[in-house]
Amino acid sequence: MEEIFKQLEKPLNKKSVVHLALQFVEKGITIREIIDLTFLPNKEQGFRAAWILEQIAFNNQELFLPDFSYFCSRFPEVENESCKRHFAKIMEQYSHYLRNSSAVNKNLMDSICSINYEPVIETLFDWLINPKTKTAVIAFSMTALCNFHSLYPWIREELFQQIHFLMKNGSPGIQSRGKYLLKKIA
Incomplete structure (x- = not known):
């Protein structure tokens, strides 16, 4: 594990x-261990671990999905601003599978659907309303929440209001994403 810490100290x-994501997988470092690395006290190392986690989540679903519930359980604990981007991006992608079940095999879909997403949803809304949240995190959070609204109908009205509020003074990226998502939830 010391070798991993050294690799996470260097700029990437x-x-x-x-390359590191492949190495981690080949060395048998578990997804849970990588998730835990994102919570390192050293924020730079945590950020790099989150970036590696994102690569694995996007490029190796079969490896990531068995620990997706663990990822969700740790989601509300994310405080590192740089890690929020990667966690929100992963959640955006995996919440999409809830709406598009043909993108994932049935066994994995069953595991995704059995998770209680309420703590994740609450965290995503917290990130939306925090004025210090970075634009990318807001955009990924809005999209993930939009994806969840089919499972949790109460999200629609709250998200609708939040998107309108964010668009008032939002960046061009927030404006564009907001318009797109408002059409989806209307």
Whole structure:
């Protein structure tokens, strides 16, 4: 594990993140261990671990999905602003599978559907209303919440109001994403 900490101390680029993600998988480092690494006290190391986690989540679903419920259980604990981006992006993608079950095999879909997402949803709304939240985190959070509204109908009205509020003074990215999502939930 000490070798992993050393690798997470160095600045990374996209190519090295992909390489490290493969190395982590080959060395048998579990998804739970990688999730736990995102909570390291050293925020830079936590950010790099979250970036690696995102790569695995997007490129190796079969490896990530068995620990998706653990990922969800840790989701509300994320405080590292840089990690929020990766956690929100992963949640955006995996919440999409709830709306598009053909994208995932049946066994994995069953495991996704059996999770209580209320704590995740609450966290996503908290990130939306926090004025210090970065634009990318807001955009990913809005989309994830939109994806959840089919399972949790109460989300629709609250999200509708939040998107309108965020669009008033939002960046061009928030404006664009907001318009797109408002059409989806209307």
